[in-house]
Amino acid sequence: MTLRHVVSWQMAAEDPAVRAEHAAGIASRLAALVGVVPEIRALSTGANVAYPDANWDVSLVADFDDLAGLEAYQVHPAHQEVVAYVRSVVGNRSAVDFEV
Template sequence: MIRHIVSWKLNGADAAARAEQAATISATLAALPAVIPQILSLQVGTNVAYPENNWDVVLVADYESLEDLEAYQVHPDHVAATHVIRPLVELRSAVDFEA
């Protein structure tokens, strides 16, 4: 199994703007398991502590194989989601590992 973890630091000017951005990202990503069969599980979390140091939003998703992760990456619904998310992001970090 491949675990895909992505963290985002958002570019909103204040906490309220970042909260709205986080809600948009969460809703966008939460819709993907219904349309992308390669996703075994997907969880999105919004940071609740130490906002000056921590990233704002995290995605944790599981795939059966690296090939399934790669299919997810190019799936049209995932590509559309990236077009929603990218304008909201200051920094992005990702790790993919065998779980």
């Protein structure tokens, strides 16, 4: 079993340039976790590039061996640093975890 973790965020800022900067900041910080958090099996992240009035600003798709791997990722100190930044710029969060 592989557990896929999918998260999308909407930025809190109103200004489109600031929203884009914050979204890019989240994506780059998340991408930097590859090779640092050993439980990550695959990770893809990026800022939205189409339909900014309808789409969320940035998303993450990450794969883990199982729920224990996801939970280890959640509490890893490097991930917690990213979480702190995310919480400082995000207005809304949506997530789903499913088996693939």
